[in-house]
Amino acid sequence: MENEILKQDDAFFMKEALKEAVKALDKDEVPIGAVVVCNGKIIARAHNLTEMLNDPTAHAEMQAITAATSYIGGKYLNECSLYVTIEPCPMCAAALGWAQIKRVVYGASDPKRGYSLFSPNLLHPKTVVESGIMAEECGGMVSAFFKNKRK
DSSP, rough: OOHHHHHHHHHHHHHHHHHHHHHHHHHHSSSOOEEETTTTTEEEEEEEOOHTTOOTTHHHHHHHHHHHHHHHHHOOOTTEEEEEEEEEOOHHHHHHHTOOOOEEEEEOOOOHHHHHHTTTTTTTTEEEEEEEEHHHHHHHHHHHHHHHHHH
């Protein structure tokens, strides 16, 4: 029963991350979105801003970490969960490790640049990882974006 409730919560918060991905898409950014949740409440929302800011580090996860730590007034997110539409890259995974995030939930895997491919130990040892939540919707948005770019 508790696991079922958690899956419903995961789907709800992943839908919120997908809303952020749409915001990125509307700005012609790679459509990846993220939300940080603490005690059942969204405390940060973010999406990719690498093109707008001319900053290769302005990934959705990095933006979300900054917003969440600002919100809580500290550098550790050890009571928070990050929901992100695509598997974090090694840079973002390392930042999440430094933030000691409690849980990372991602939609689609990233077989080319995902952290688990290169460095699965970048996250904090206590971080719990869940994957595949709404994977089709999350991955489909990114695939369509790049397919459209190649036209």
